[in-house]
Amino acid sequence: MFSKATEYALRATIFIAQKSTEETKLSIDDIAKAIDSPKSFTAKILQQLTKIIW
Numbered sequence: 001m002f003s004k005a006t007e008y009a010l011r012a013t014i015f016i017a018q019k020s021t022e023e024t025k026l027s028i029d030d031i032a033k034a035i036d037s038p039k040s041f042t043a044k045i046l047q048q049l050t051k052i053i054w
């Protein structure tokens with residue numbers, strides 16, 4: 001079983017991979033709504049993922 005943060009991170013990553021293009025960027029609001037996560041929590045998770053990737 002995953003933690004909520006892990007679950008949201010996976011959901012956000014999949015959503016971004018499916019919906020984002022070079023021409024269309026997604027906002028935190030869009031992502032948070034799509035994965036049913038609080039906006040601030042989504043932003044925090046994506047900041048952590050960005051640090052890992054870069």
